[in-house]
Amino acid sequence: MRWPEGLWPVRMARVAVVAPAGALRDALVRVADAGVVELDPGRRPRAGRNAAADLEPAVLASAPDPGRPAEWNRPDLAEGEAQVRERAAGAVRKGHVAAVVGWMPRAAHAALAARLAEVGAALVRLPHPRGVEAPSLLQGEDRRESLRGSLVPLVATYGPVPYADLDPTPLAWAAYVLMFGIMFGDAGHGLLLLAAAAALLAGRPRRAAPLRRAWPFVLGAGITSTAFGVLYGEFFGPTRVVPRLWLSPLDSPVRLLVFAVGLGAVLLAGAYALGIVNRWREGGWSAALYEPSGISGASVFLGAGALAAGAYFQRPGVALAGAAVAVLGLVAASIGFFARAGGGGTGAVETVVELFDLVMRLGANVVSFARLAAFGLTHAALAAVVWTGTAALWHHGGIARAVAALVFVFGTALTFALEALVAGVQALRLEYYELFSRLFTTQGRPFRPWHIRMTAEEVDAPCPQV
Known part of the structure; x- marks a missing residue:
């Protein structure tokens, strides 16, 4: 994959599967077996069919032979043939030619075209219809065991990424583990x-196999936790096993708080940058300029930051420039709010309310990153309690040392489990509410390809009836 292709969802093509009417069934079977085309309209579940939820439909390469009853007694084949007939019934027909239309990844076009040529069918590229959004498939989403595929759930859980937007998966992972x-x-x-992470990657223990896809998150969290542990001088608490390279959370909480808020401002600025690109790709320069998650909101954010910095460091020029940028941003945002509200007195009132909400939300979003320092301080405090108790018991010697070992093991396990859960949830909260809310203003439509496996034509015995 060339690097620009990784910046947005998988590029889709609008296609038509065109076949002689007599070969339409064979063409649809190959389309279903490839599993790379979402046909129009999407399949609607039929009530009363498939009583067994785990029944996987299948089709034969050729139509079932009336002279072989076993082929008609297979529930999976019956379901597969029923789906193929539904698709064939919805085809557009003209004379002796039939066609079905849908979406598919561009990269899969050549392979499917070759398979369709075997039965005299063709795969035709169509223009992208105006006003119709293509379905969205994130890079690696169809390859769950790949590294990129393992990262996809972080973004996909928030919602389907619009087809026009950038795919922030790698950046979202980096921000989360940081x-x-x-x-x-x-x-x-x-x-x-x-x-x-190493155990998950190796498939151990077997009971944890469903969690294997989480290994990149556990690995990234382990790397960043170890790095900040060295910076804090923390190794299972303040044991002095590693030297402190930066600060101790318990000794310098204010410095840690300033760092957390400053990092939050940087992350928000990055989210605004990506948001501006997304608004431009979604609706052109007007959307990029007037949307609060676009240039107008970014101007208010950066201008307010420059104003605060200029006032703190006593730089009047920086403060005035920041105030001017913030005012311009508010003017642009007010134009967008007023136009969206339809104008008039009601629109003016709504614009004032929206502007107030924009300013208040910006301040709340920045302050929200203070939780990074708060929970980092909590983690250090709990680890310090465990270590202090362990050291106090150890100095008594004798059986107290055995008790000290138990206190250390169980206290560390409790701290590890509790703080890992809290840190994981809080990082996810900041990712979704503070960052993703600027990247995405709408949700896309997930890519749902039609797939039925093609089975061998040799059918030895009927499956049990369902």
């Missing part, structure tokens, strides 16, 4: 996460 590491900064705990 925020996790700040809150979970402990080199010892980070090494445990790295060991867990």
Whole structure:
């Protein structure tokens, strides 16, 4: 994959499967077996069919032979043939030619065209219809075991990415594990996460096989947690096993708070940059300029930041420039709000309310990143309690040392489990509410290809009736 292709969802093509009427069934079977085409209209579930939820439909390469009853007694073949007949019934026909229309990834066009040529059918590229959004398939989403595919759930859980928007999957993963590491900064705990990632990647334990796709998140969280643990001087608490390279959360909470809020401002600025690109791709320069997640909102955000920085560092020029940029942003946003509200007195009132909400939300979004420092401080405090209790018992010698070992093991396990859960949830919360809300203003339509497996023509015995 060339690097620009990874910046947005898989590029789709509008296609028509064209075949002689007599070969339409064979063409549809090959389309279904390839599983790369979403036909129009999408299949609607039929009530009363498929009583067994785990029944997987199948089709034969050629139509079932009336002289072979076994081919008619297979429930999976019956369901597969029923779906093929439905698709054939919805085809556009003209004379002796029939066609069905749908969407498919551009990269899969050549392979499917070759399969259709075997039965005298063709795959024709069509123009992208105006006003119709193509279905969205994120890079790697159809290859769940790949690295990129393992990262997709972070974005897909929020909602389908619009086809016109950028695909932020790698950046979203990087931001998530970075925020996790700040809150979970402990080199010892980070090494445990790295060991867990290695175990998941190796498929161990077998009971954890359903969680295997999470290994990139566990690996990234382990790396960032270990790195911030070294910066904090934390290794299963303040054990002094690793030197402190930056600050101690318990000794310098204000510095950590300033860092967290500053990092939040940087992440928000990045989200605005991606949001501007998305608004432009969705609706052109007008949307990019007037939408609050576009240039107008970014101007208010950056202008307010420059105003605050100029006032704090006593730089009047910077403060005035920031105020001017913020005012321009508010003017642009008000134009967008007023036009969207339909104008008039009601539109003016709605514009004032929207502007107030925009300003308040910006401040709340920046302050929200203070939770990175708060939970990082909590993690360090819990680890310090466990280590202090362990050290106090250890100095008594004798059986107290055995108790100290138990306190350390169980206290570390409790701290690890509790803080990992809290850090994971809070990082996800910041990702969705503060960052993704600027990247996406609408949701796309997920790509749902039609797939029925093609089975061998040899049918030895009927399956049990369902």
